Amino acid sequence: MKSYYFLPLMIFILLISNSLSGIVCADLPKIQILATGGTIAGTAQNQSELTLYKSGDLSVDALIASLPEMSTYAHVVGEQIYNIDSIEMTPDIWLTLANRVNKLLESPDIDGVVITHGTDTLEETAYFLNLVVKSEKPVVITGSIRPATALSADGPLNLLNAVILAASRDAAGKGVLILLNGQINGARDTTKTNTEMVETFKSADFGLLGYMDNEVPRFYRESLKLHTTATNFDVTSRTTLPKVDIVMLYPGVDRTAIDAFVANKTEGIIIASLGNGGYSKSIKAALQDVIDRGIPVVISSRTGTGIITSKDPEFISSDSLNPQKARILLMVALTQTHNLDEIEKIFRIC
Numbered sequence: 001m002k003s004y005y006f007l008p009l010m011i012f013i014l015l016i017s018n019s020l021s022g023i024v025c026a027d028l029p030k031i032q033i034l035a036t037g038g039t040i041a042g043t044a045q046n047q048s049e050l051t052l053y054k055s056g057d058l059s060v061d062a063l064i065a066s067l068p069e070m071s072t073y074a075h076v077v078g079e080q081i082y083n084i085d086s087i088e089m090t091p092d093i094w095l096t097l098a099n100r101v102n103k104l105l106e107s108p109d110i111d112g113v114v115i116t117h118g119t120d121t122l123e124e125t126a127y128f129l130n131l132v133v134k135s136e137k138p139v140v141i142t143g144s145i146r147p148a149t150a151l152s153a154d155g156p157l158n159l160l161n162a163v164i165l166a167a168s169r170d171a172a173g174k175g176v177l178i179l180l181n182g183q184i185n186g187a188r189d190t191t192k193t194n195t196e197m198v199e200t201f202k203s204a205d206f207g208l209l210g211y212m213d214n215e216v217p218r219f220y221r222e223s224l225k226l227h228t229t230a231t232n233f234d235v236t237s238r239t240t241l242p243k244v245d246i247v248m249l250y251p252g253v254d255r256t257a258i259d260a261f262v263a264n265k266t267e268g269i270i271i272a273s274l275g276n277g278g279y280s281k282s283i284k285a286a287l288q289d290v291i292d293r294g295i296p297v298v299i300s301s302r303t304g305t306g307i308i309t310s311k312d313p314e315f316i317s318s319d320s321l322n323p324q325k326a327r328i329l330l331m332v333a334l335t336q337t338h339n340l341d342e343i344e345k346i347f348r349i350c
């Protein structure tokens, strides 16, 4: 071959091989969907039925088959880990889920995980995973308010957005993310605020982290609290979590619930206090008895927002965590320590 043909020929071969490899093995992220059930997999008798339906009815394969659009953004694999209404969620299931997420994310073959979940207890599962998942890879939890059979069902777009978010590099290292209604929220600060409206997950104290702009996640902030790889929690060898209970305060409340929880071997009590750490003298005496048994007491608030700055020093402040989130953190903290000062410190940083 004449030497002056050689360079153009090589350039031509390189260009062809590059574009062919781009077509043949499009380098899409690999996302595993762990389906746990919920309304996103729920079915009703007719399209106009929005509230009477069966949660956790459709399989993950059916959800994936109904959303071929996902394959534009990721190689999606489904796994039916449970198929329940999230009112049946338990700490044992959290442990199974955490271990499965950690195992998946250890694999170089998986770039991110999406969890489908009923919305009633989604915030608790999200915060638990936020504390115990040991990976920087994206973990996105989603659900829906309307069943899959409903007119204007919100599940399909939520699931598509969750897959896009989990496939995005921007979602890495931000802790577990809650994605519904085009809004990206952080697991620690977000709670279900409305019983049946699609804009229900909100962080009233600190705001959302970002929005989905069609197929582009746009982030504006992230939490300063420790999560995932930055925490020291390790639940891999656990089969149960410490038992922690919540007591709601109200005018005239007596110590019946507190004493019953202690008799039932509670390992920690969360108080949904009045305003900023308020409790009556008789409740204070009951809580003092709890502390004297070495059982930690964490003071949260029934108001839904704000931090606890006012409480007796022997009790622990939940900081800005609502009662159900404070319960998760105390359960996880108790897997590591029973020292009250150390638990107090955990509540400052997580």
Ligand SMILES: NC(=O)CC[C@H](N)C(=O)O
Pocket (backbone or CB within 6 Å): 037, 038, 039, 040, 055, 084, 085, 086, 087, 117, 118, 119, 120, 121, 143, 144, 145, 146
């Ligand atoms: N919209 C929902 O997902 C709530 C309904 C159902 N109870 C659940 O949590 O699974």
